[in-house]
Amino acid sequence: MQKKLYFCSKFYSTMAKILIIDDERSIRNTMQEILSFEGYEVDTASNGEQGLARTQTSHYDLIFSDVKMDGLDGMEFLEQVQVNCPIIMISGHGSISMAVDCLKRGAWDFVEKPLDLNHLLQLTKHALERQSLHETIQKQNAEIKAIKTQVAARHQMIGHSAAMEKIRDLIGKVAPSDARVLISGENGTGKEVAARLLHEQSHRAKEPLVEVNCAAIPSELIESELFGHMKGSFTGAVKDHAGKFEQANNGTLFLDEIGDLSLAAQAKVLRVLQENEVSRVGSDKVIHVNVRILAATNKNLLQEIEKGTFREDLYHRLNVIPIVIPPLRDRREDIPELIDYFNQIICAEQGCKKKTFSEEAIALLQAYEWRGNIRELRNIVERLIILSDDCITADDVTFLQ
Secondary structure: OOHHHOHHHHHHOOOOEEEEEOOOHHHHHHHHHHHHHOOOEEEEEOOHHHHHHHHHHOOOOEEEEEOOOOOOOHHHHHHHOOOOOOEEEEEOOOOHHHHHHHHHOOOOEEEEOOOOHHHHHHHHHHHHHHHHHHHHHHHHHHHHHHHHHHHHHHOOOOOOOHHHHHHHHHHHHHOOOOOOEEEEOOOOOOHHHHHHHHHHOOOOOOOOEEEEEOOOOOHHHHHHHHHEEOOOOOOOOOOOEEOHHHHOOOOEEEEEOHHHOOHHHHHHHHHHHHHOEEOOEOOOOOEEOOOEEEEEEOOOHHHHHHHOOOOHHHHHHHOOEEEEOOOHHHOHHHHHHHHHHHHHHHHHHHOOOOOEEOHHHHHHHHHOOOOOHHHHHHHHHHHHHHHOOOEEOHHHHHHHO
16 A cells, blocks of 8 residues: 555644554554654554553553454453543454444444554544544533533522521522512612522523513614614514513523513513513514513512603513512521631632631621612622731721621
8 A cells, every 4th residue: 555545644644642452463453653753652462461551551542453362352352441532443353243243232333354544544533533422522511511510509598597498498489480470678688589480490401591681672672672773674683583571482591680571662572571572673473472571670560650750551461479688687697607608619719718707896787878779799708808917807808898
């Protein structure tokens, strides 16, 4: 076989490491020469025992193994080896049943001798691409898992006061249903956390949770954001856009700060809740949606109804299950647990050792009014961690306040 047969694959040269196990010296040497020329790092072994020993001390991206060898043969090697890379079996006495048996035992592919060098190089390239893709997917899955863990850690309901245990119990009862929930409470009390728990404990947990901050979207854009729009329906609508109701189909839509929604938008939200249908801005087409609605507000909606800024019929549609999150000053017994939780999270973010809070410092923090509730507490704890020594004392707390 002339080298001109495999010059063309030089483009795919790589530092991948390959192990060749074969009891025929000529086969080992030929494969090693060809693959080394292509830029691969190649080790060889003359039998299964030697090959197994090499895999225990070195990492390989690809392994070629003969089937018929004295001592530990290729089949036994397949059963005993513990590697996370493709293994290609080669044999001079191949059969369909042997190939099937190899694949059942975990081989990636099976080739017969005499080896076609072009096929060998293509097989090597494809196997290494498959391994690279597999490792990339594993890495991405690990990153996704880590992100989900971080998100979950940031959205825990911390505290075991009687008030919080009551809310946990209520969430546990309500979450499995599709009942609409209205979550109320001051800013920073944890309304979003309650909404996430309701979604995560529901049968829609694997479907999307779509969040909309009604106070952050200009009134002229809220309809487009909620219901979507068609290309050309208004200036700036350069393409079709699915609204939040469509994005949350089969999942959960969390309407945060619902009390800031305009009356015009309220009327359209009410229609969607009644009909389970939306129409994009600029379209007459009706789109059916299956969405569970969770809403939250820091306002007293009954007072807003009296003032004429919130629709009473929408209020009753949303307020099937009311959940009221108490302010931090009404559950001061949870503050030490919250401090410990934020201490751990923030120190991990800052890459520093977890700080210690003295009993006097914790007592002072418990006595504080916390008008910004849990959000303000987190900010104070972060400031103390950054500005104080390893042990945070009452003097540190007094200085900050």
